Amino acid sequence: MIKNKILITGGAGFIGAHLANELKKNNKIMIVDNLENKGGIPHIDKSNFFVKGNILDKKILKKIETWKPDIIYHLAAQSGGEGAYDDPKKDFDTNGFGTYLIAKLAKKIKCKYFIYASSVAVYGSSKKKLTENSNINPDSIYGISKYAGEMFVNQILNKTNVKVRIFRIFNTYGPGENLQNLKKGMVSIYCSFIWKKKPLIIKGSLYRYRNLMYIFDCVNILCRSINNKKLKKFEILNLSNGKKIIVKDLVKMILKVNNLKEWKIINKKDTPGDSFGNNASDKILKKKFNDYKFINLEDGLKKYFLWINKIKDKNLINSHPYKINKNYKI
Ligand SMILES: NC(=O)c1ccc[n+]([C@@H]2O[C@H](COP(=O)([O-])OP(=O)(O)OC[C@H]3O[C@@H](n4cnc5c(N)ncnc54)[C@H](O)[C@@H]3O)[C@@H](O)[C@H]2O)c1
Structure with missing residues (x-):
């Protein structure tokens, strides 16, 4: 039984392709993606209705209006912190104005749910544990556009x-x-050096810190956010596992899961828009999602390398997990 008509903007990207794969089991999916960004290896499932195009394009917006989704997951974005510095206008047009247009459309067609993929970048760097009420103080172009x-x-x-x-x-x-x-x-940048068997280049301090979440957990929470009675009508949540990890320990863990005792590491100066640290409380998320259990970093990295080690083509065209195995489980 088809439950809902769901639009996923950016549905060919890293998170979007996995989200589409999960949601297609019970729903009708429309994907709008211009296939421009390279956060993920682009992937579109043939069973979904795919429209190649820009969310800023009136004709594309009309197509969405005609299809009339009940639910919109809005993920299309210029998604890289560093990438925003190459073309700030494009970053703001897509993330700011693009979101304005999709939200206006959601209002016009009276859809049931609107789920927006914002970012930790809206907080900027912070020494304090972040909660949903923490100060908004983006320290990057990307953080500003995501908050817009x-x-x-x-x-x-x-x-x-x-x-x-x-x-x-x-x-x-x-x-x-x-x-x-x-x-x-x-994580993907550091792992890519191991994949290429090249010295690992770290730009910025080894003491920077992050919360690192395996894709399965991110997608699971996004899927469960519809029909979740514990969520308010308008809900803002930090999507994080609340586990602080410093860069130095992340690198140690990457080497450990690959049984590598040592690896050449080159430390370079930091990149623009890279926050020193962020670390969130997962208290509210856990409360609203029945004490959700996240995969730990070691297990997540092991799963990640199971895929990385299967990659055969350097240009990655045929290496999306669903291309290698269409029943791939993240
Ligand atoms: N991956 C993360 O760690 C992370 C963290 C915080 C927030 N986010 C947010 O989650 C969302 C998805 O991120 P991702 O990692 O999958 O990134 P991604 O770059 O892999 O996916 C974004 C997709 O949007 C598409 N896109 C870009 N501009 C578009 C436009 N104007 N019209 C139509 N499609 C367009 C791209 O082609 C791409 O397929 C983004 O909004 C990002 O800001 C991601």
Whole structure:
């Protein structure tokens, strides 16, 4: 039985492709993606309705309006902190104005749910443990544009009947990421050097810290956020496992899961837009998602390398996990 018509913008990207794979089991899926970004290896499941196009394009918006989704997962974005510095206007157009347009459309078609993939970057660097009420103080172009998106969602949808979930997603890693992109995804960048059997280049301090979440957990929470009676009509949540890890220990763990005793490490100066540290409390998320148990870093990295070690083509075109095995389980 088909339950809902779900639009996933950015549904060919890293998180979006896995989300689509989970949601397609019980729902009709439309994917809108311009296949421009390279956060993930692009993947579109043939059983989904795919529209290649830009969320800023009026004709694409009309197509969405005609299809009339009940639920919108809005993930399309310029998704890299460092990438935003290459083209700040594009970053703001996509993440800010693009979100404005999709939120306006959600209001117009009176959809049931609007789920927005925001980012930890809205907080900037912080020494304190972050809660959903922490100060918003982005220290990057990307953080500013993602927060602009949040404000548009709030302004446009808060007083409507659309149920809104804004997830401030913390660093997510796992199969399907583009290991050739050295401008997005701390875990994927470091793992890519092991994959290429090259010295591991670390830009910035070894004492920077993050919360690192395996893709399965990120997708699971996003899926469970619809029909979740514990969530308010308008809910903002940190999507994080609440486990602080410093870069130095992340690298040690990457070597451990690969049974490597040592590896050449080159430390370089930091990159623009890279926060020193963020670490969240998972208290509210756990309360609202029945004490959800996250996969720990060691197990997540083991799963990640099971995929990485199967990659045969350097350009990654045929290496998306669902291309290697269409029943792939993240
Ligand atoms: N991966 C993470 O760790 C992380 C952390 C925080 C927030 N997020 C957010 O989650 C979302 C998904 O991230 P991801 O890691 O899957 O990134 P991604 O780059 O792999 O996916 C984004 C997708 O959006 C598409 N896209 C970009 N601009 C578009 C446009 N104008 N029109 C249509 N499609 C467009 C890209 O082609 C890409 O497929 C993004 O909004 C990102 O900001 C991700």
